[in-house]
Amino acid sequence: MSRPGLFITFEGIDGAGKSSHIEGLATAFRAQGRAVTVSREPGGTPLAEKLREMVLNDPMDALTESLLIFAARRDHLRNVIEPALARGDVVLCDRFTDATFAYQGAGRGFDLDVLSILERLAQTGLSPEADLMREPDLTVWFDLAPEVAAERLAGARVPDRFEAQPVEFFRRVAQGYADRAAAAPQRFARLDAAQDRHRVWQQLTSVFVRKGWLAIMVASQGGPQ
């Protein structure tokens, strides 16, 4: 009998360390016989990647930004996430809707009620259960002080529109993530992302072992060196 799909998202402020661990986790799942789809937001389809380029680079107001992000998300859900979950894949997605509440909501100060309406519109009617609003089964939150994230990113790459924001913006985004985690504690797993890569990897795999989604052996394998 095929196993049900799992939708797992990774969140945190820019530079928190999410991307450093997602491929390692995909390898761990594959080693245990699971098919894995790795993706990201905004992005993940040709259309959504075009929208990503605009959102990350072109000046726009917060409503335009939110509409483009949810348009990209719907296309990504329709064409990648829902088909993968229907096949029984583990879907590992670098950011999802919590990022919109944290960045556009808490960071930019955009109306959270409007975001909730857009969320319902964009994430409903795509799975065989018509009324289901697709949400992650688990959200791993890499919690890191904005000052530490800024140090990690300094000089690492050319900053996009978000990475170029001042530290006060990221304090609000970090608070936005804390609020989302407090509102859905059963869905969120918080990691102390200030620890070194190996310890963060250990925290990460422990979450999956505790849930029974990975066997205990992988906690000491793979991951960044």
Ligand SMILES: Nc1ncnc2c1ncn2[C@@H]1O[C@H](COP(=O)(O)OP(=O)(O)OP(=O)(O)O)[C@@H](O)[C@H]1O
């Ligand atoms: N635990 C860690 N300790 C120190 N540096 C780290 C750690 N984890 C990642 N880094 C470094 O910090 C930088 C940001 O890491 P990474 O790209 O994984 O973060 P991210 O959360 O995916 O960021 P973004 O969302 O902006 O793409 C990279 O240069 C990476 O090598």
Ligand SMILES: Cc1cn([C@H]2C[C@H](O)[C@@H](COP(=O)(O)O)O2)c(=O)[nH]c1=O
């Ligand atoms: C999904 C999503 C993302 N963002 C922002 C957050 C980041 O600054 C960029 C994506 O870059 P990354 O290197 O892939 O992390 O986009 C946002 O503002 N709102 C969202 O919903």
